[in-house]
Amino acid sequence: MSEGSVEALFDEFAVAYRRGERPDVASFLARAPEGAERDGLAELIDRFLAAAPAREPSEEEVVLMQARLQQEPPLLVLRLRRALGRDAVVDALVSRLGLDPAKREKVKRYFSDLEVGVLDPRPVDRSVWDALSDLLRANVRDLAGLRVAPPAAEPAYRRFDEGFVLERRAEAPVPLDEGPDEVDRLFTGTA
Amino acid sequence: MHDARDAEDTRLLEAGEKGLLVRGYYGVIIDRCRLKVRDPERALDVAHEVVVRLMSELARGRRYRVPFRVVVHKVIEWKVKEHFQSLRYDEELDEWLRRASADSDEPLEGDDGFRALLDGLTELEQAVLRLRYDEDLDFGEIARRLGKEPNAVHQIHFRALRKLRGRAA
Numbered sequence: 001m002s003e004g005s006v007e008a009l010f011d012e013f014a015v016a017y018r019r020g021e022r023p024d025v026a027s028f029l030a031r032a033p034e035g036a037e038r039d040g041l042a043e044l045i046d047r048f049l050a051a052a053p054a055r056e057p058s059e060e061e062v063v064l065m066q067a068r069l070q071q072e073p074p075l076l077v078l079r080l081r082r083a084l085g086r087d088a089v090v091d092a093l094v095s096r097l098g099l100d101p102a103k104r105e106k107v108k109r110y111f112s113d114l115e116v117g118v119l120d121p122r123p124v125d126r127s128v129w130d131a132l133s134d135l136l137r138a139n140v141r142d143l144a145g146l147r148v149a150p151p152a153a154e155p156a157y158r159r160f161d162e163g164f165v166l167e168r169r170a171e172a173p174v175p176l177d178e179g180p181d182e183v184d185r186l187f188t189g190t191a
Numbered sequence: 192m193h194d195a196r197d198a199e200d201t202r203l204l205e206a207g208e209k210g211l212l213v214r215g216y217y218g219v220i221i222d223r224c225r226l227k228v229r230d231p232e233r234a235l236d237v238a239h240e241v242v243v244r245l246m247s248e249l250a251r252g253r254r255y256r257v258p259f260r261v262v263v264h265k266v267i268e269w270k271v272k273e274h275f276q277s278l279r280y281d282e283e284l285d286e287w288l289r290r291a292s293a294d295s296d297e298p299l300e301g302d303d304g305f306r307a308l309l310d311g312l313t314e315l316e317q318a319v320l321r322l323r324y325d326e327d328l329d330f331g332e333i334a335r336r337l338g339k340e341p342n343a344v345h346q347i348h349f350r351a352l353r354k355l356r357g358r359a360a
Contacts, residue, residue: 006356007352007356011348015323015324019327040356044355044356045226048324049222049223050223051307053196054218054219055218057217057221061217064221065217069246
């Protein structure tokens, strides 16, 4: 049984599963050559999962399904499960990321957008995900990229552009928002 | 193998803890949907449909003569089938669930856990897989238990998985 064979991968998966771990099915499938081998592995694991006692769901899985059932963004559901107010999360973010407290409102705007799924999570800096994961005790990065419910169209993220910031500054008098800075870099990858 | 979980499911059902009962299966529902439907978002859509169907089934207050996990896996299979065939199978699923109910004695094809998985393998192959995946033994321990050489156990194990894979295909 060679190391990368379907049988070896299945064995590794099944042993981990029965030991109470949560082996990731997608990662295992990705390790099998695409085509018949991968399909064979998927079938074997599927038959095993249908026969073995169900493992306990992870916190992320519970949040994901609850979010779908409640038609709410997963990050919002997670925060509410943790009984944390948005302001508490924002304060913790400012502190953990070592940001200027004067930028708190800007952080709050970005976090609110991220939480409800209107900010593209892809360019958000790893330090933000790490801080949020610590705070919310879950893999926040994976949850943030998922849409709320089965819509017909792809999610439309607001794209960062300086014009938007300037326009927003003009319409909402937030005095300390002086254009792209460290907060923008952390949440949009642009500064 | 399933006794403790089945007993807990029965307790939750009798206590009316339907949400907790279904929540306990979120992991396996998502895993199986991801295996069948490779697109992660679409897989979650199907998983969501499975959960909604299970919740609505429980809301009807029906009791089953099979463990709840069997109902869960049957609903997963039907919902995955619906996804790939772009058809609704509500009637077929309803019919299976009706036959699975406690007040029916009609024949019922269904999952029988590990026994169903091992069906068709030789006794020795079944023993190796049970010791490996049910009792979590390494190959050396399995060999000692069965009075075989470790190499022979490796071969039996490989052959058994090959058979399962062939049957699945």
